[in-house]
Amino acid sequence: MRTSLWLLASMACDAAPDVRDSANDTDATLFPEACSYTPMPDLDPAEGVVQVELRASAFAWDPGTGVPLRAGLAFNESVPGPVLEATLGDRVLVHFTNDTAIDMSLHWHGLRVTPEMDGIQQMMGDPVSPGESFDYEFTLVDGGFYWFHTHMDTATTIEAGLYAPIIVHVPGEVAPDCDLPVVLDDVLLDQDTLQLAPPDTDMMQLMGRLGTVLMANGRRDREVQWTAGQTTLLRLVNASNARYWDIRLEEHTFTVVGSDGGFLAEPYTTDHVVLAPGERTMVVVQATGTPGSTYRLMNRRFQLHEEGGDMIEYDPMGEGENPVMSFVYDDATVTGAGWTQPMPDVPTWTGAVANLGHRWLLEEDMMGGTVTIDGESFPNVPLVEVMANMDTTFEVENDSEMHHPFHIHGNRFQVVDVGGVPPAQAQGWKDTFDIPPRTTVTIVSKLDNPGEWMYHCHILEHADEGMAGMMMVGGM
Ligand SMILES: [Cu+2]
Incomplete structure (x- = not known):
């Protein structure tokens, strides 16, 4: 099943000379070099309602190698897809059109929606078929940072690019100097063609697919312009198939202010954060570096298998650290406004309950x-x-x-x-x-x-x- 869907997607791309590629690049504007992002346009001017158009299609995007991926898929011709931005309590309407050659369902990862809107009923028998549309509709009862992605044949379709961030603002939230979603992902490319390698071996199914290119917001070479003195809220999500990320920023510290389900009651400071696939972490970073300098976001190898076990795990990225993206300071220094996180409604359990x-x-x-x-x-x-x-x-x-x-x-x-x-x-x-x-x-x-x-x-x-x-x- 996996292989046939893969072939179908590949053949569709090969057979269609008009498949758009990242020469018509839109992601540069959705994730610009400035420390910001561009959300999906809200088509409904009414307060409390966010209405967006979302389209999945074949799209040959460039992970930064210079070679567009012919089997690439994208939401609104961008990888990651555009940010779905709304406010706690909003009613959200997503007019989704499936312009790919494969059945599809969408999952709003972490949001407490109704079962009909969660993508699973579709996955189990009522998918959005090629050429069809479906309106996803839900009310946001959770603030913070989430993401959406396909939920059928996920190892192929998420690898191909079908994922995007969701930002749910909390009423009264004050914007930091810079609010930056960073979607972490890796792709496994054939060494010769630099195309997506087919999901082939049974061993890869068991070990998980570790990629050969590390990407932040869909590219391996993202640079973000920064100014000393700024306060930045980094919203990190791990969209990888299997890779755990262990992330630090050279010569900067992280104050962890949030996780999967919004802000923490007690933020804490650390020099690195680990994200398993699907997890989110929100960290505040003070731009304390030297004007004119560049600092890299680095990923340290995370071993998925226990030490001394039977499985010898090979990571094509090697054993040490690899750069993920760069923060490039301009020559200015500003007095940032600072930032105070909203206080969340978090549980107080300190151990198991009896039930x-x-x-x-x-x-x-x-x-x-x-x-x-x-x-x-x-x-x-x-x-x-x-x-x-x-x-x-x-x-x-x-x-x-x-x-x-x-x-x-x-x-x-x-x-x-x-x-x-x-x-x-x-x-x-x-x-x-x-x-x-x-x-x-x-x-x-x-x-x-x-x-x-x-x-x-x-x-x-x-x-x-x-x-x-x-x-x-x-x-x-
Ligand atoms: Cu597992």
Whole structure:
């Protein structure tokens, strides 16, 4: 199935001489060199309503190698797709048109929408077919930084470019000097052609696909103009298939102010942040560097498999650090306005609550080539049934030798325990979190969004191989 869809997408591109490419570049204006972004135009002038047009199509985009990717796909001919920007409480209408050759559904990662709008019902039988349109409609009950992406054949379509940031402002939020979404992604390119390498081997399905080019906002060579004294809010999201990112900015510190589900009650300072696939981190950076100088955002290699395990993991980016993007100071110095983060509504759980909803077991069979939850692969994983609107504990046991980023749709969670230890820093509301090898992670949720929801590993190769299940949040 994967291969046939891949071929279909490739053939469609080869057969269509009029496939647009990044010579008609729009992403330069959506993610300009200035420290800013351009959101999707809101077609509805009314307060409290955001209406946008979104179109997925074949689009040969250039990751910065100089060679456009013939199998590329894009939203509104931009990779990442344009920022969906709105305010907490807004009604959002996305008029989506699928102009690709493959069935599609969209998922609003981290937003608590209704099950009909979450992309999963479409994935399980009612997709947006080629040439068709669908109106996604939801009310924003969560502020912060989110992203949207395709939810069918994800390892191929997200790799091809179908992802975009979502910024949900909180009423009263004061804009920092610079507000910059940075979508982190890697693509695996054939060494000779510099085209997307087909998702080929079973081993890649098990190990996850690590790319050969690291990109920030769709290119490996992004430069952002900066001025000393500015305060910048960096909104980081990991859109990679499998890569975990360990990010720092040369000679600058990060104040972590937010995670998946908005701002933190207690920000903290660090020199680096780790993001698993699907996760978001919001950090404030004071531009304390020297005018006229350039500082690089660097990624340090993150080992996905446990030390001393059976699997020897190869990362084409090598063992050390690699640059991701650059911040280029001009010669000026300004007195920035500073920035105060909005105070969030975050949970206060300090440990598990008595009501245990479910204990998941994640396993891999390297010989059999399977990834399973509770002993089965999707769609055969047994349905989890829990009561809505009750504080509920879940445990996720990873009995494999590889990290798995666990993503739950529809409801948000707080991580209270990782391998018997509370997290060093509270991470607020989460929808995606790392489960280290041979470790059990405990989470708590209010389960205040009833419905039947998917949960899955956000290593996309694992999700496509069936490391996924459904949870019915009902009753009450
Ligand atoms: Cu996994």
